[in-house]
Amino acid sequence: MVDQYPAIVLLxxxxxxxxxxxxxxxxxxxxxxxxxxxxVISLMSSIALLGQVxxxxxxxxxxxxxxxxYGIEFRVDPLNGLLLVVICTIALLSSIYSIRAAAVETxxxxxxxxxxxxxxxxxxxxxxxxxxxxxxxxxxxxxxxTSYALIAMRSKRAVLASFNYxxxxxxxxxxxxxxxxxxxxxxxSLNMVDIREVLLESGLYTSETILVAFMMIMVxxxxxxxxxxxxGWLPNAYSYAPSTASCVLAPLVTKVTVYVMIRMMFTVFGxxxxxxxxxWSDVVVWMAIVAILxxxxxxxxxxxxxxxxxxxxxxxxxxxxxxxxxxNETALVGAIYHVISDAFMTLCLFLAAGAxxxxxxxxxxxxxxxxxxxxxxxxxxxxxxxxxMIGIPPTCGFFSKWYLINGGIEAGNWGYVAALxxxxxxxxxxFFRVIEVAYFKKESTDSDKEETVSxxxxxxxxxxxxxxxxxxxxxxxxxxxxxxxxIVILIRQAVSSFGPLGFIG
Amino acid sequence: xRALGTIAVILTGALLLYAxxxxxxxxxxxxxxxxxxxxxxxxxxxxxETSVPNMVTAVLADYRSYDTLFETVVIFTAGIAIISILxxxxxxxxxxxxxxxxxxxxxxxxxxxxxxxxxxxIQMFALYVIAHGHHSPGGGFQGGVIFGASLxxxxxxxxxxxxxxxxxxxxxMILAGIGVLIYSGIGLTCVLLGSNFLDYSxxxxxxxxxxxxxxxxxxxxxxxxxxxxxxxxxxxxYANLSSHGRMKGGL
Numbered sequence: 001m002v003d004q005y006p007a008i009v010l011l012x013x014x015x016x017x018x019x020x021x022x023x024x025x026x027x028x029x030x031x032x033x034x035x036x037x038x039x040v041i042s043l044m045s046s047i048a049l050l051g052q053v054x055x056x057x058x059x060x061x062x063x064x065x066x067x068x069x070y071g072i073e074f075r076v077d078p079l080n081g082l083l084l085v086v087i088c089t090i091a092l093l094s095s096i097y098s099i100r101a102a103a104v105e106t107x108x109x110x111x112x113x114x115x116x117x118x119x120x121x122x123x124x125x126x127x128x129x130x131x132x133x134x135x136x137x138x139x140x141x142x143x144x145x146t147s148y149a150l151i152a153m154r155s156k157r158a159v160l161a162s163f164n165y166x167x168x169x170x171x172x173x174x175x176x177x178x179x180x181x182x183x184x185x186x187x188x189s190l191n192m193v194d195i196r197e198v199l200l201e202s203g204l205y206t207s208e209t210i211l212v213a214f215m216m217i218m219v220x221x222x223x224x225x226x227x228x229x230x231x232g233w234l235p236n237a238y239s240y241a242p243s244t245a246s247c248v249l250a251p252l253v254t255k256v257t258v259y260v261m262i263r264m265m266f267t268v269f270g271x272x273x274x275x276x277x278x279x280w281s282d283v284v285v286w287m288a289i290v291a292i293l294x295x296x297x298x299x300x301x302x303x304x305x306x307x308x309x310x311x312x313x314x315x316x317x318x319x320x321x322x323x324x325x326x327x328n329e330t331a332l333v334g335a336i337y338h339v340i341s342d343a344f345m346t347l348c349l350f351l352a353a354g355a356x357x358x359x360x361x362x363x364x365x366x367x368x369x370x371x372x373x374x375x376x377x378x379x380x381x382x383x384x385x386x387x388x389m390i391g392i393p394p395t396c397g398f399f400s401k402w403y404l405i406n407g408g409i410e411a412g413n414w415g416y417v418a419a420l421x422x423x424x425x426x427x428x429x430x431f432f433r434v435i436e437v438a439y440f441k442k443e444s445t446d447s448d449k450e451e452t453v454s455x456x457x458x459x460x461x462x463x464x465x466x467x468x469x470x471x472x473x474x475x476x477x478x479x480x481x482x483x484x485x486x487i488v489i490l491i492r493q494a495v496s497s498f499g500p501l502g503f504i505g
Numbered sequence: 506x507r508a509l510g511t512i513a514v515i516l517t518g519a520l521l522l523y524a525x526x527x528x529x530x531x532x533x534x535x536x537x538x539x540x541x542x543x544x545x546x547x548x549x550x551x552x553x554e555t556s557v558p559n560m561v562t563a564v565l566a567d568y569r570s571y572d573t574l575f576e577t578v579v580i581f582t583a584g585i586a587i588i589s590i591l592x593x594x595x596x597x598x599x600x601x602x603x604x605x606x607x608x609x610x611x612x613x614x615x616x617x618x619x620x621x622x623x624x625x626x627i628q629m630f631a632l633y634v635i636a637h638g639h640h641s642p643g644g645g646f647q648g649g650v651i652f653g654a655s656l657x658x659x660x661x662x663x664x665x666x667x668x669x670x671x672x673x674x675x676x677x678m679i680l681a682g683i684g685v686l687i688y689s690g691i692g693l694t695c696v697l698l699g700s701n702f703l704d705y706s707x708x709x710x711x712x713x714x715x716x717x718x719x720x721x722x723x724x725x726x727x728x729x730x731x732x733x734x735x736x737x738x739x740x741x742x743y744a745n746l747s748s749h750g751r752m753k754g755g756l
Binding site: 004007011014015018021022025061062063064065066069070071072109112113115116119122126132134135138139141142145146148149152153159182184185186187188189190194198202207208209211212213215216 | 520521523524525526527528529536537538539540541542543544546547567568569570571572575576578579582583585586588589590592675678679682683685686689693696700701702703704705706
């Protein structure tokens with residue numbers, strides 16, 4: 001039982017997906033309980049797995065019983081152990097949220113919706129657990145196909161946004177696959193650890209093919225994570241998607257892809273190749289600085305709440321890419337910590353936005369007037385997430401920025417530090433603008449007209465199944481912030497296993 | 506925008522050309538991909554370890570079986586995705602081209618009879634390809650596509666409805682789910698028998714086979730699952746795309 005935890009984490013949502021697709025057509029009442037149950041099982045075993053990893057180091061699970069490098073293996077270290085817990089928690093919270101939202105947004109497609117939802121979670125869990133470069137591609141495909149479908153399920157606009165995403169996503173995946181193909185051509189192996197060994201043994205650092213393979217893989221994951229200027233697909237896709245889908249897509253897909261980038265850089269190619277031999281870190285950090293600023297400024301230009309949040313994701317991706325490429329331990333710890341905290345912040349914001357939009361039916365920031373009076377608890381969740389995005393102390397956003405900024409100072413990259421501070425200021429403007437409208441602005445003057453509308457739609461607190469996950473997420477934001485020490489110790493354990501980061505001067 | 510696209514294409518092309526300078530020679534038998542530890546192991550040991558004469562099948566469905574499971578899931582997902590996007594509200598299903606259908610049915614005696622003759626042969630061949638994957642090129646994906654093609658042929662040469670009468674879309678999706686379930690169920694049985702996921706050798710505990718032979722039969726089992734899924738999804742995708750998700754009319 002104990003040594004099967006990695007399998008249980010992945011297989012619980014996977015079998016639930018098959019069960020939902022088989023039983024759901026017969027009785028759609030089965031969908032939701034199965035989904036929630038499987039995610040609870042998955043969450044519990046991922047926590048147990050993380051405990052196991054924290055205690056005794058890396059856990060390897062051989063699929064089919066074939067030893068490395070002949071078969072495929074799951075490799076769980078503290079880094080992806082943490083990520084698994086985050087994925088399971090977020091998937092569980094959004095699935096509870098979906099009880100009402102899915103019934104409204106995608107009626108009579110319930111079985112399909114939950115099958116795709118569970119397969120998406122399976123894909124993301126598989127992406128974070130696998131120790132095989134090609135297997136990663138297969139699971140990226142599962143995760144992407146399901147997200148295209150989930151986005152397109154709602155409306156005509158969403159179909160177009162999803163089509164853009166399909167084109168961009170497929171290009172990204174093809175780049176990644178081409179890179180893996182080149183790697184295989186030179187090393188003859190697909191296992192991540194094995195590839196690194198072969199690269200070192202056969203002295204392949206000078207090979208042009210390996211260089212191009214690295215570039216292809218990086219461009220591929222950058223497209224997938226919407227790294228500016230490759231972000232074109234993201235804002236529309238996430239803002240037009242059904243709100244349950246965007247609640248699980250927005251926090252997870254980009255973050256898991258950032259994890260894939262870290263895995264590729266540190267486990268497959270190795271920091272000594274990426275930082276010492278290539279020495280491009282400055283260029284990429286400057287790209288990240290541009291991404292942070294561009295994302296923030298574009299967010300400032302939005303009037304639609306969900307679009308604004310989507311552009312913020314673009315800026316946050318810049319934080320993480322920059323942190324990873326600063327090539328020192330503090331910044332890397334900060335970037336990984338930010339992956340976790342940003343996943344929860346984004347979830348919290350999208351849950352709040354989803355609740356507001358379902359209750360009021362309004363998308364624009366300027367229509368949010370008087371929301372504090374109508375739905376105070378929802379706005380409490382929103383404000384906590386906003387404070388975390390800005391980086392106010394007890395929330396986790398502060399600590400991740402703290403590590404990132406310290407890392408930037410350590411690396412002597414003042415541009416990155418400045419970009420982080422400017423982007424925090426812009427976040428403050430963005431969120432206080434929303435809060436100002438929602439708190440201070442009186443409802444519109446033609447009050448009798450307003451009343452009839454609000455009377456019929458009954459604007460008030462959203463149902464408990466929406467509010468619960470939102471408040472739990474908000475509490476998580478505080479907890480992740482307060483217990484940052486424990487999380488950072490785990491992350492450091494992972495980072496130290498990557499070997500020296502090879503930061504020179 | 507167009508200029509940007511051109512620049513991106515030229516840059517990528519130049520990169521690819523640059524990378525090719527360091528490629529192993531064309532057809533080189535001792536290139537890393539052919540002569541690495543992994544490939545050598547597959548070539549020398551695969552028959553000994555799995556008792557499958559076809560090396561490709563052994564790698565695909567045993568050494569890297571987990572990959573293949575998720576390839577099957579990708580196909581399954583594609584089917585569900587297309588249905589969930591195309592399927593509109595139920596009341597929108599309108600009757601299309603009723604009159605033209607009738608005339609079509611009467612006027613194509615030759616087409617109908619040819620199809621009648623061909624379909625059983627195609628399906629027999631599909632089963633052969635599935636079953637013979639152990640010895641020759643073939644297996645679940647290829648056989649499944651051929652079987653699916655036979656159903657599409659029925660839909661093309663009669664009407665979509667004729668094919669749907671035999672396998673409705675709902676039933677096709679259930680078959681697809683069962684296919685994935687067969688594959689992953691075999692994997693799960695291995696876990697329940699006390700080994701790792703998809704480690705077929707433990708099936709020898711319940712089957713009257715040696716551990717090595719159990720691997721071979723495990724592969725046959727998962728190939729069957731793949732064939733179910735591929736057949737059903739091929740047909741479901743065709744039925745949905747050709748009728749805009751209305752399941753009426755068709756091409």
